[in-house]
Structure formats: C-alpha cells, structure tokens
Amino acid sequence: MNPPAPQRWERLARRSLAVTRILELTLTGFRHPVRRTEREFVVIEAPDWVNVVALTPDRQLVLVNQFRYGSNEFSLEVPGGVVERGEDPVVAGVRELEEETGFVGGPPVRLGTVRPNPAMQNNHCHLVLVPDARPTAALEWDPDEEFEILTLPVEEAYARAYRGEITHAMALDALLLFRPHWERIRSQA
Amino acid sequence: MNPPAPQRWERLARRSLAVTRILELTLTGFRHPVRRTEREFVVIEAPDWVNVVALTPDRQLVLVNQFRYGSNEFSLEVPGGVVERGEDPVVAGVRELEEETGFVGGPPVRLGTVRPNPAMQNNHCHLVLVPDARPTAALEWDPDEEFEILTLPVEEAYARAYRGEITHAMALDALLLFRPHWERIRSQA
Numbered sequence: 611m612n613p614p615a616p617q618r619w620e621r622l623a624r625r626s627l628a629v630t631r632i633l634e635l636t637l638t639g640f641r642h643p644v645r646r647t648e649r650e651f652v653v654i655e656a657p658d659w660v661n662v663v664a665l666t667p668d669r670q671l672v673l674v675n676q677f678r679y680g681s682n683e684f685s686l687e688v689p690g691g692v693v694e695r696g697e698d699p700v701v702a703g704v705r706e707l708e709e710e711t712g713f714v715g716g717p718p719v720r721l722g723t724v725r726p727n728p729a730m731q732n733n734h735c736h737l738v739l740v741p742d743a744r745p746t747a748a749l750e751w752d753p754d755e756e757f758e759i760l761t762l763p764v765e766e767a768y769a770r771a772y773r774g775e776i777t778h779a780m781a782l783d784a785l786l787l788f789r790p791h792w793e794r795i796r797s798q799a
Numbered sequence: 800m801n802p803p804a805p806q807r808w809e810r811l812a813r814r815s816l817a818v819t820r821i822l823e824l825t826l827t828g829f830r831h832p833v834r835r836t837e838r839e840f841v842v843i844e845a846p847d848w849v850n851v852v853a854l855t856p857d858r859q860l861v862l863v864n865q866f867r868y869g870s871n872e873f874s875l876e877v878p879g880g881v882v883e884r885g886e887d888p889v890v891a892g893v894r895e896l897e898e899e900t901g902f903v904g905g906p907p908v909r910l911g912t913v914r915p916n917p918a919m920q921n922n923h924c925h926l927v928l929v930p931d932a933r934p935t936a937a938l939e940w941d942p943d944e945e946f947e948i949l950t951l952p953v954e955e956a957y958a959r960a961y962r963g964e965i966t967h968a969m970a971l972d973a974l975l976l977f978r979p980h981w982e983r984i985r986s987q988a
Contacts, residue, residue: 616945618866618873628816628824630841632919635817635824640868642943649943651868652819654843677807679829679840681917684807725966726916728870730821735968754831754838756805772979777914779924779968786975790961 661690703738715743850879892927904932
C-alpha cells in the first residue's frame, strides 16, 4: 500500500520575521534529500513549557481557571508556565505550581514530554506529576496573572474533559499521560 | 483561600507583526476591567485545524508518520490538517483523512474541540472519529507532503502514547477524547 518512506529534510538557514517577548517567528529553509527541492516553512521558536498534574492527598486534582488572551476566553487548565533557560523542567513544574496555586508536594514524577505543535513549533511541553500536593505556600502571581484555584476529584476532571469543559490541548495531554499512573494509584485504594 | 475572581479583559486593537501563509502574528491590546491597566499580548491568528481518529473494521487506528519542520523530527500522528474557510470541520476531517491516507469510512462523529494554545492562539482544533475506515481512495498529497501510513491496534496506539512514541499534542488529545467512545465500542465486543 505504501509509497517510498518519507524523507528527513535537511534544515538550512533561518530568517527572523518577528521577535516578541515569548517567541520568535522565522522562515526556515529545508531541502528534500532526494528531490533536492528547497522550501521555506514557518517555524516558531519558543522556550519549552511545562504543565503540572498536582494530586492532593484526598485524590483531587488542582486546576486553575484563567482568562486567556489568545482564545479571548476563560480556560480551565492544569497549572503551568515557561521553563526558564537552563532550568530543569521538573523543577520548573514544581515552581509554577507553587507560584500559581500555592500548592506544594512531591516527590515530582515526569509524565512525559509532548510537542505543542511539531508542524510549526520547535519547542516541547513537559508534563509533571506532583503527588501529595497541599496548599501551603503564598501565591506569587506575575503582574498580569489572576487565577481561580480549584480542586476536583480526579474522575470529575476527566468527566469535564470529556464534556468539553477543559479544552487546553496540553492540559488534556497531561490528563492522558496521567491516566496509567492514576489507574495504579486508584488500584492501591 | 481564593482571592477575587479573575476578570475578563476587554480586547482592544490589534497590530500585525507578520503575515505568513499559515498564520498571522499580532500584538493585541487588552484592558483589565478593574485595574484599567492596558497591555499588549502576542496573539497568533490562524485557521482552525482538524485531527481524525480513524478506526478500521478490525479495530485498528490509522496513523501517519511524517517529517515535521517545526520539531525537525519525524512524528507519529493521527491524520489531520487545516479546515478551509467556510468548511465544516467534520467534512474537513473526512477530507484530510482521505487525502493523506486513502482511508474512507463513516459516519463521522465529533469527539470534541480543543484549543491548541489558548494563551497565544485564537484558533481551535476539531477532533473527529471516522469509524469503519477502509483503504479505498487514491492518495492526494500536497506537493511537500510524504507520509508513512500504518495501522495499529487501539491499545497499542495508547501504549505508544504512554511510552512517549506519539508526542503531537493534538494527536494525544484525540486519543484522550476517543477513550470513552473506545470503552463503549470495546464493551460491545
């Protein structure tokens, strides 16, 4: 059924179209190794991100509801943010959880790493589980941040996702990759 | 525990930083309704996207492996693409599935709609289930597209996702939102 296997294009020079505080928009050249055709594709260069599944001792997930400028809507999500340059993604996740929600727990566990958009972004989003999360720390919000912080039983969080009430792509990824961990935790009753 | 509820910012004017074939990069103004502060945030304006869970009569999922320019890597994904202006997202999903893989099935079912990145993108990604998918149509690839087409038993696809072998954020969303449908299908033996 299949035609010849897809090829890895060779990456050529990039040229910057715009630089912003949170990303750089480029046109990056690629050359097909067989056809030798050269094309420029849009590539957004951005730092890695992290999203955190925080599980409380009574088996609830810590969620944040916030206004999002891209979607121009409120969005119910897991906590998360930008991994600082040189920062370990797990450390970044623990930090973002604490800053946004005041919850502290551990020890943290890597759930996985996803590509927010491999077609046009060069960055990763790391997903971290923080078990035994408890509200202990003071909130440290960035100047333009405001969150509603809530906890939901794990199965209720999945139900909300299935009902379309959690729509943030990477928050949903976090729920997917948390699933096998949750099955194991739940079976330990 | 919670401070005052987060506010909906009022959207103001936008200014374009760059226009490309697949997106427009803007700085969009927002005003906080209480603090009255005004800020500009990066907003990427893009058309909606669609990703498709195609289930074969023998309960395998149709996946594509392709080189991705953003990540500069191969990526194992569900089929998908851009929803054309005015096109119904479900119709777009059926079309993309057929063009990329030659699989045709139905009737299609909406799995849900997610926000690829509500922090900085204004678009949606629609997720569609195409049951009873069979390889019947000719492939119609865009000039720069090449795919390896494969089918995997559903549980093997989830296992690959959990092992980090499927990393595309919205392909993983599709697997998450397909889960309750799959539980129902599977229970019908």
